[in-house]
Amino acid sequence: MTTPPVALTIAGSDSGGGAGIQADLKTFAAQRCFGASVITAVTAQNTKAVTDVHPIPPAAVASQLTAVLDDLSVAAVKTGMLGSAEVADEVAARARDGVLPHLVVDPVLISSTGYTLGVVAAIERLLPYAVVATPNVAEAATLLDRPVTTLAEMADAARDLAAGGARCVVVTGGDLRGGEQAVDALWLDGEVRFLRGPRVPTTHNHGSGCTFAAAIAARLAHGEQLVDAISQAKSYVARALAGATGWRIGGGIGPLDHFEWSPSVDSEGDNA
């Protein structure tokens, strides 16, 4: 077998296994990448709540980065929960040095269970180096300090966030419930386009944003073109959501079927 590409996640640990580092490493493996990890925080978390957060000191984030980058040939990088501007500074310094290729920035600010995991100042430090940034509607609204609740507002938000330096911005619409479709607004090269897919009828979407960004990084690590990588990552998330509709893991918002273990499911999420 040929050597798989290495993808690196810089993110927080989710003890419940659904989001953060755990979702990223599962996604990398599912996409046939060898996953490396730099941990920025340890969260005590399950499908119902985040109950504790222990930030990793910036110097320890820096030494993890050095250990990975000194030895492994990293092909793409995804950032998730950074926790503080000081940690973001450590990551931005490596990005400035040009050693974080294909940088995908998931601007994690608040968990779906309502806990604050990140700060705007940290995201702003990394956006200039991102090839893609993937805020959800709530994160886009916080970063821009204005409502983002319609497709037109998502498109405008993607454009305005790209002014912060990211080459491409995808504002994800998973949390805009109600329609038949899950729609994301993608800004690239001065144009917006909407990515549409069937909406999987599920409330078990813990870690969908982490999974989406990690899948983009993995596909970029394999050399896929940017828009193809984003489209394929969106399809993968939909399949992973559909596969877990029958799962009962935890009593709250359950995780995704990263390895597509469930028998083939149709686009409505029903097992075939």
Ligand SMILES: Nc1ncnc2c1ncn2[C@@H]1O[C@H](COP(=O)(O)OP(=O)(O)O)[C@@H](O)[C@H]1O
């Ligand atoms: N129910 C769903 N059906 C299909 N795709 C979804 C669904 N929910 C989210 N997605 C997709 O998952 C990706 C992550 O989006 P989102 O859920 O908005 O992220 P976050 O977890 O950060 O809120 C996007 O491509 C979005 O369109």
Ligand SMILES: Cc1ncc(COP(=O)(O)OP(=O)(O)O)c(N)n1
């Ligand atoms: C440690 C950690 N990192 C990120 C998140 C947020 O994950 P996300 O994919 O946005 O999923 P939800 O939590 O919004 O479902 C997290 N919860 N924990």
